[in-house]
Amino acid sequence: MHKTRFFDHLILICGVLFLMTPVVVAFMTSTHTAAEIHSKGLMLSPGGHFAETYTTVLTRQGGFTGQVTGARMVMNSFILGVGFAAGKIILSMLAAYAIVYFRFRMANLAFWIIFTTLLLPLEVRIMPSYQVMTQLGLINTYTGLIVPLLASATGTFYFRQFFKSVPDELLEAARIDGAGPFKFFIDVLVPLSRTMMAAIFIIMFVYGWNQYLWPMLMTTDESFFTLMRGIKSILQVWIGSQIPDYNEAFALAVLAMLPPVLIVVIFQRWFIKGLTESDK
Amino acid sequence: MATIDINQVSKIYTGGVTAVRSVDINIADGEFIVLVGPSGCGKSTLLRMVAGLEVISQGAVRIGDRVVNDVDPADRDIAMVFQNYALYPHMTVYENLAYGLKNRGTPKAEIAERVAEAARMLQLEPYLERRPRALSGGQRQRVAMGRAIVRKPAAFLFDEPLSNLDAKLRVSMRGEIKRLQRRLGTTSIYVTHDQLEAMTLADRLVVLNGGQIEQIGAPLEVYHTPASTFVASFIGSPAMNLVKGDLHGDRLAIGPAMFELGGYAPASGPLTVGLRAEDLRIAREGEVSFALRVDYVEELGSQRLVHGTLGDQPLTAALPPETALGDAINLAIPPDRLHFFANETGKRIGNGLPAPTTPAAERLGAGRLVAHR
Amino acid sequence: MKRVQFSSPYLPYVFLAPQLAVIVIFFYWPSVQAIQSSFYLEDPFGFGSTFVGLSNYADAFASAEYGRIARFTVVFTGLVTFFSLSLGLLLAVKADAVIRGNAAYKTLLISVYTIAPPVAGLIGMMFFDQHIGPFVKIAAFFGWEMKVGLNYVDTAFAMVVVAVWKQIPYNFIFFLSGLQSVPVSVREAAAIDCRSGFRRFWTVVLPLLAPTAFFLLVINITYSLFDTFGIIDVMVKDKAANNPITLVYKVYMDGFRGNDIGGSSAQSVILMVVVFVLTILQFRFIERRVHYT
Numbered sequence: 001m002h003k004t005r006f007f008d009h010l011i012l013i014c015g016v017l018f019l020m021t022p023v024v025v026a027f028m029t030s031t032h033t034a035a036e037i038h039s040k041g042l043m044l045s046p047g048g049h050f051a052e053t054y055t056t057v058l059t060r061q062g063g064f065t066g067q068v069t070g071a072r073m074v075m076n077s078f079i080l081g082v083g084f085a086a087g088k089i090i091l092s093m094l095a096a097y098a099i100v101y102f103r104f105r106m107a108n109l110a111f112w113i114i115f116t117t118l119l120l121p122l123e124v125r126i127m128p129s130y131q132v133m134t135q136l137g138l139i140n141t142y143t144g145l146i147v148p149l150l151a152s153a154t155g156t157f158y159f160r161q162f163f164k165s166v167p168d169e170l171l172e173a174a175r176i177d178g179a180g181p182f183k184f185f186i187d188v189l190v191p192l193s194r195t196m197m198a199a200i201f202i203i204m205f206v207y208g209w210n211q212y213l214w215p216m217l218m219t220t221d222e223s224f225f226t227l228m229r230g231i232k233s234i235l236q237v238w239i240g241s242q243i244p245d246y247n248e249a250f251a252l253a254v255l256a257m258l259p260p261v262l263i264v265v266i267f268q269r270w271f272i273k274g275l276t277e278s279d280k
Numbered sequence: 281m282a283t284i285d286i287n288q289v290s291k292i293y294t295g296g297v298t299a300v301r302s303v304d305i306n307i308a309d310g311e312f313i314v315l316v317g318p319s320g321c322g323k324s325t326l327l328r329m330v331a332g333l334e335v336i337s338q339g340a341v342r343i344g345d346r347v348v349n350d351v352d353p354a355d356r357d358i359a360m361v362f363q364n365y366a367l368y369p370h371m372t373v374y375e376n377l378a379y380g381l382k383n384r385g386t387p388k389a390e391i392a393e394r395v396a397e398a399a400r401m402l403q404l405e406p407y408l409e410r411r412p413r414a415l416s417g418g419q420r421q422r423v424a425m426g427r428a429i430v431r432k433p434a435a436f437l438f439d440e441p442l443s444n445l446d447a448k449l450r451v452s453m454r455g456e457i458k459r460l461q462r463r464l465g466t467t468s469i470y471v472t473h474d475q476l477e478a479m480t481l482a483d484r485l486v487v488l489n490g491g492q493i494e495q496i497g498a499p500l501e502v503y504h505t506p507a508s509t510f511v512a513s514f515i516g517s518p519a520m521n522l523v524k525g526d527l528h529g530d531r532l533a534i535g536p537a538m539f540e541l542g543g544y545a546p547a548s549g550p551l552t553v554g555l556r557a558e559d560l561r562i563a564r565e566g567e568v569s570f571a572l573r574v575d576y577v578e579e580l581g582s583q584r585l586v587h588g589t590l591g592d593q594p595l596t597a598a599l600p601p602e603t604a605l606g607d608a609i610n611l612a613i614p615p616d617r618l619h620f621f622a623n624e625t626g627k628r629i630g631n632g633l634p635a636p637t638t639p640a641a642e643r644l645g646a647g648r649l650v651a652h653r
Numbered sequence: 654m655k656r657v658q659f660s661s662p663y664l665p666y667v668f669l670a671p672q673l674a675v676i677v678i679f680f681y682w683p684s685v686q687a688i689q690s691s692f693y694l695e696d697p698f699g700f701g702s703t704f705v706g707l708s709n710y711a712d713a714f715a716s717a718e719y720g721r722i723a724r725f726t727v728v729f730t731g732l733v734t735f736f737s738l739s740l741g742l743l744l745a746v747k748a749d750a751v752i753r754g755n756a757a758y759k760t761l762l763i764s765v766y767t768i769a770p771p772v773a774g775l776i777g778m779m780f781f782d783q784h785i786g787p788f789v790k791i792a793a794f795f796g797w798e799m800k801v802g803l804n805y806v807d808t809a810f811a812m813v814v815v816a817v818w819k820q821i822p823y824n825f826i827f828f829l830s831g832l833q834s835v836p837v838s839v840r841e842a843a844a845i846d847c848r849s850g851f852r853r854f855w856t857v858v859l860p861l862l863a864p865t866a867f868f869l870l871v872i873n874i875t876y877s878l879f880d881t882f883g884i885i886d887v888m889v890k891d892k893a894a895n896n897p898i899t900l901v902y903k904v905y906m907d908g909f910r911g912n913d914i915g916g917s918s919a920q921s922v923i924l925m926v927v928v929f930v931l932t933i934l935q936f937r938f939i940e941r942r943v944h945y946t
Contacts (some may be wrong), residue, residue, distance in 0.1 A: 008747045013760050015744040017819060019765045022776045029779075098668035103658040110669050115679050119932045122899050124924045127908035128690065129682035131671040136678075138745040151679035156672065168656045169366035171935045172333050173427075177380035178354035181659045184787050191370040210769035213882040214902050217909070228883070234891055235778075246785065253772050260767035264574070265760055272763070276830040333657050 027063070030054075030250035037246040047147070049247070058249045068222040070230070074255060075146070077209050077226040081259075083146040084208030085201045090153030099156075100163040101171070117153045122214060130217050138220040149214060155200060155272060162196045163189070197273025202267050206260040227256040282357070282434035283309050284330065289339035291325050295445070299325045301491045302339070309529045310465040312458075313555020316478035317488035319516070323471045325441055330469060331437050332356050340566055359428035367412040367427075367443070373399075374408040377426050390429075398426040401460065418449045425460070436461070438470040442477065454480060461498055475515050481505070487511050505619075509626040512554045512619060518585060520619070523593045525553035527622040530635035532618070538569030541615050546630030547622070554619030557585065560597035563612035571608045572597065590628075679887070684715040687925075691918035702915070709919035719903070719920075729813065730877035736817045738866070738873055741824025746854070748825075759829070766822035770883030777815035778888060781807075802890065809897040812888055816881050823876075825868055831865035832858065871935045874942040900924060 025042050032047035042131075058070040098104075099111055110146060122129065138144030166189070174184045212228045219225055220250075225233070233248050262270050284307040289299040300322040307313050315323040322647055328334040330341055332353035348356050359380075367376050377395045386394075399405045402422040412420055413496050413647070421441060428436050429651045441457070442450045458481055461468050472478050479499045487494040487502065495507035506512035512520040517599050518558045530541040535554055563569030572595060578585040579601070586605065597611055620629040683884040691709050713719050748758050758834075768776075780788050781801040788811075792799040801811045835858055843857040879901050889896040898906070901924065908917030 005750075009749050009754075011747045012744065012751060012762075013823075015740070015747075019818065020761055020779060021739045022818070023765065023768070026776050026779070026937070037785055042779065042787055043583075044809065052862065056851065078868065092853045094668040095856075098665035100943070101659055102665035102668075103656060103660045104665045107665070110673065114676060117676055119929050120680075120684060120910045121828070121875070121879045121928065123882055124904070124921050125683045125687050125926060126681075126905060127914060127921060128686035129679065130909075133684050134681070147675060148679040150672075151676045153676075164655075166841075167364060167366060169362040169364055170368065171358065171655060172331075172353075173362060173366040173368075173659050174379075175333070175353045175657065176331065176358065177358050177427075178383035179379075181661060181664055183383065188368055188370075189752035194370075197822055204728060206767045207708060212769060212771045213905070228771050231775050231887065235775070244790070246779065249724055249775060253775050256772045260769075261764050265764050267759060273827055274864065276827055 023261075025223075026250050027254050030247050030254055034245050034247050038179070038244075053247045054255075057248050057255065068230070068253065069224050070227075070255065072223065073225050073230045076224060077228070078255070078259075079142060080145055080211060080215065081205040081209035082228055083142065084149055084211075085204035087146060087203045089153040089197055089200055091150055092153075092157075093159050093190075094195075095156045096159035096163055097189065098113060099280045100160055101181070101184075114153045114156050117151060118157070122144060126213060126217065138218075140204060140219055140224050142224075144218050145215060145224065146208075148268045149208065151209065155204065156260050158200055159193070159196070166192060178233055195270065196274065198267070199270040202263055202271050203274050205263065227252065232257060281424040284306060284435055284467060284469070285342040286326070286330065287340045287342065289326070289329060289341060290337050291322070291334060295526065299491050300329070303488075303491075303493055305486055305493070305496065307467060307469065308465055309343055311468065312461055312468045312469045312481060312483045313486060314472060314482035314484075315488055316475060316477040317474055317494075319473055321488040322491035323454055323473075323488050325491075325592040326502060327437055327439055327469055327471045330435075331358055331360050348352075353432050357434040358437055359431045359433040359435075360437040360439065361421075361424045361441040363443055365412070365424040365444075367420060367423055367467075367565075369412055369509070371390045372409050372411055373404060373415070373426075376431050380427065380431050394430045394432070395426075398429045401429065402426050405447045416489070416555050417445050418453060421445060422456075425457070429460070429464070436466050436470075438468065440472055443468075443472070446483040446533055450477075457481065467602050476517065479515070485515075487514060489514075505628065505631065506554070507628050509552055509554070509621045512621070514554060518596050518598065520594050521555045521557060522621070523555070523590065523595065524550065524552050524623075525620075527620070534570070536588060538568075539615055539618070540568065540615075541618075543613070544630075545628060546620055551629065552626070554621060555595070555613055556617065557596045557598040558583075559617040560595075560599070560611050560613050562599065563610040565613045569610040569612045572611050573608050574605060577605065590637060671725060673808070684925075687921045688917045689918075690914055691922045693913075693915050695914040696791040709915045710918060710923070712848060713923065714918050722900055722903050725809070725897045729816075729881075729897070729899060730874055732813050733816045733820065733881070734870065734873040735811070735839065738869060739826055740817070741821045741869075743823070745825050745828035745832055748829055762825050763822050766817065768819060770880060773815050773819040773839075774884040774887030775810060777818070777884070781811040789867035791831065802888070803895065805895060805897055808888065812881075812884060815884050815888070816877065819884070820876055822871065824873070827865055827869055828862065831862050835861050857889045868935070871931055874931060874943050878924075878927070881939065891941065 025044060029037055029043045030041050030053055031050040036047065037043070058074070061069055068126070095110075095114060097109060098115075133144050136144075138147075139195055146219055170188060170192075171184065174188050179187060190274065209226075210228065212232075215224075215226045215229050216232060219229060230252055231249075234245070234252055255257055284305075284471065286303055286305040286307075288301045289300060292298050294510055299571040303322075303326060305313065310636075315326060317323050322348055329336045330343075332348065332351060336349050340349055343358065344346065356622055360401065368379065371379065374395060377398060378391045380392045381394065391548045394406075395408075398569060399408055401434060402425060404419070404422055404426055404637040407415060407419060415423065419623055421444075424441065427489060438457070442453055445453060454477060457470075457512060470478075470481060482499050484496060485499055485502050486496050489510050493511050495502055495511045497505075497507075502511060503516050506515060506520070513522060527545065527550075530543050530549070531551065532539040532546045570590060572586070572590055576587050578587070582601065584601055584603060584605075586603075586609065588597075588609075597609075603609075615618075621627060662791065679915040690702070692704060692706060692909065694705045694709070744762060748755060748762070751758065778801075780786050780875045781799065781937065783789060783800070786801075788938065789799045789801070793834045799810075801807045839861070842851045847853045847856065882901055882905070885898055885902050889898060889902075904917050904920045904924065907920065911917075
């Protein structure tokens with residue numbers, strides 16, 4: 001019954017080709033010169049201009065004000081990804097801890113206040129959110145970039161599910177062993193959640209790194225641009241130019257997708273576990 | 281070391297469900313008490329109230345001379361062994377054992393000493409640096425025991441500690457727990473649904489049903505004089521046969537079978553009669569006997585269980601393995617081995633017929649049984 | 654919840670405070686503002702606003718353009734959901750059947766998941782580029798003169814392809830883990846009861862996969878409606894005029910490009926209702942799932 005058939009492999013290979021070819025082509029093409037691409041089209045083999053193109057993209061002062069380099073954008077994307085993931089884990093772990101492990105009157109209300117946020121994605125309330133940020137003076141700050149994205153329940157939901165799956169007896173044993181709320185959290189719950197935290201960190205990092213619309217609105221100062229924002233501006237420059245900088249656009253795309261792809265491939269098991277076991 | 285007094289304790293949940301109803305148990309210092317009963321009888325709830333993991337709705341629990349109703353579990357001076365062990369998976373065996381002591385501010389040297397002592401007692405020395413994941417079920421169970429021992433508490437509380445183990449390991453761990461408790465002399469309360477475990481471990485059994493105590497007594501006392509049909513059917517394996525009977529004066533009728541009770545007449549009219557399968561035997565020539573129609577036989581090796589019907593009522597007899605069987609067999613039972621229960625309440629009636637005095641019976645009665653014979 | 658819980662008069666509030674603060678400031682405040690401003694007509698030059706009742710909603714529903722965009726959104730959502738779900742399922746079933754090379758396929762198929770929508774859009778743009786795009790050349794070979802960014806249908810086609818491409822891995826991950834959680838004993842029982850592999854899949858495995866599929870259906874609809882923003886924004890390059898866009902993109906265009914805050918807010922609220930219904934569906938489903946397992 002477990003005999004593998006030729007057709008299974010064929011379909012899988014087609015699938016892999018369909019999904020992976022664009023990525024490979026993007027990388028290969030980015031190592032050729034713009035003129036070459038313009039005349040010959042997309043490339044499937046490596047060219048000789050890898051170092052050149054990537055150095056240019058990372059170090060050239062670009063943009064309208066000439067302030068932002070690719071490296072700066074990579075750094076901003078990292079700040080957004082890491083800041084978002086760390087903030088998410090801290091806020092949501094604490095909140096989930098309160099909801100699952102404490103008996104208090106407002107527990108139900110708090111639960112609903114938090115979980116209602118699952119109902120409305122950021123895209124739907126983008127305009128008023130922007131206005132609020134203007135009123136608070138948070139445009140062009142890392143705070144404004146990161147903190148509003150934390151206003152969702154996903155992380156809390158993950159941790160709540162996870163905490164509920166921790167055997168009750170562990171808390172009971174810890175209480176008999178004389179552990180109070182802080183000790184139990186630090187000594188037992190945090191170490192137990194390490195895998196979960198890693199998985200959520202990965203998912204949230206990718207989510208933060210990939211943010212597009214929010215950074216686009218929150219940053220007008222180019223020194224706060226993330227890679228995603230950079231992609232938007234490279235396309236804006238593109239319009240009207242004779243030979244567009246295809247190579248640089250591809251290089252930027254490769255830079256933008258490389259860290260998340262690497263992380264997910266390396267930590268695949270955690271990633272899948274975190275995604276499938278808590279997203280439900 | 282301490283006594284534990286459970287005084288009129290009840291547990292009423294917010295929905296109005298009563299899980300434990302006015303339970304009274306006085307536990308002597310060093311005594312091994314087993315709470316036994318079917319699932320949902322309130323035995324675990326009672327134990328958790330003693331531990332401080334459940335709020336006591338009514339009544340009082342006293343450990344030593346202190347009422348502990350409002351005392352935090354950590355301050356009750358008890359240790360608990362859980363069914364799923366509840367070991368901290370991210371800590372080594374050593375850290376698991378030491379955690380409770382560390383939280384109490386015990387000096388490091390003393391922790392090391394006590395952990396070493398417990399590890400020696402439980403043969404855990406080779407595993408101290410391992411994580412629970414790398415241990416077998418029996419070893420995990422021993423770590424859970426060790427965690428209780430190192431604390432040198434006033435009482436051990438066991439919540440079905442053996443039910444996650446396979447049958448063979450269960451028997452050997454049972455022995456180990458008994459030995460350890462004897463050696464340490466620590467007052468213990470042990471919860472189980474397994475009557476065999478209860479019989480073998482207990483100094484005294486507490487049989488619970490529907491949140492109430494059915495009977496408290498030494499294992500043999502409970503076995504020989506069950507206080508109700510519930511206890512009769514719960515303690516002992518195979519379960520005691522309970523059949524409908526009719527008592528007129530000292531003459532007892534069970535279906536077609538008639539018994540002479542020699543002047544003993546605890547009641548009159550219809551009642552429930554209990555016969556232990558192991559008290560039934562093949563009738564000798566000329567003895568008062570009754571016929572059992574044989575349905576099927578279970579061979580246990582040391583004996584054979586013969587299942588059949590007496591009149592229209594099922595009955596099981598445990599007979600020696602070499603017994604010859606046919607479609608029907610003639611059985612006898614000494615009248616002093618019959619148990620009588622009221623039909624309506626299920627409560628025991630009378631103490632049974634006085635046994636004919638024989639040297640053997642006297643020797644037997646010289647022990648604990650003397651009290652109720 | 655837990656049988657035993659801590660009780661403390663202030664600790665739970667301390668732990669909840671940061672999360673609640675962020676949510677109140679950055680979720681409830683803007684959401685309430687959205688609903689509020691949907692009833693107002695804002696002066697484009699910022700000189701106050703007038704209460705206009707439901708007229709922003711009426712305008713939206715009466716507008717032919719809104720209707721056209723709504724119709725495109727429905728078609729787009731339907732196509733993207735259908736293709737990414739069915740291709741994801743197909744690949745998952747095959748990967749589940751293959752033993753040798755299983756891990757390699759998995760890694761390769763999953764890696765695309767993390768690519769951000771705008772990056773996907775950018776790569777898609779290149780493949781559909783007038784000068785260098787191989788897809789355009791292939792299409793030209795069949796006599797289809799593809800003008801992505803200029804021709805409405807061509808752009809829509811490219812958008813669907815890119816959106817499906819990006820979403821397949823997500824569905825693949827979930828379907829595969831759903832398939833692998835079908836107990837071996839059930840499969841073996843099915844193998845004894847039923848000879849045809851296809852029938853077996855149809856009658857035994859697929860029903861067991863239904864909860865996963867339903868969950869993914871909702872997720873994919875949400876994805877098509879909202880998360881494709883980046884793809885669309887990159888592909889239409891801010892020139893929505895002749896190009897297909899979705900409702901979310903129109904909210905953005907009207908709000909930020911057209912400065913029609915009232916109208917944009919009214920459209921936001923309409924979308925909120927859609928998401929609300931979807932999420933309620935999902936919650937009900939989660940509840941049911943909890944009962945079943």
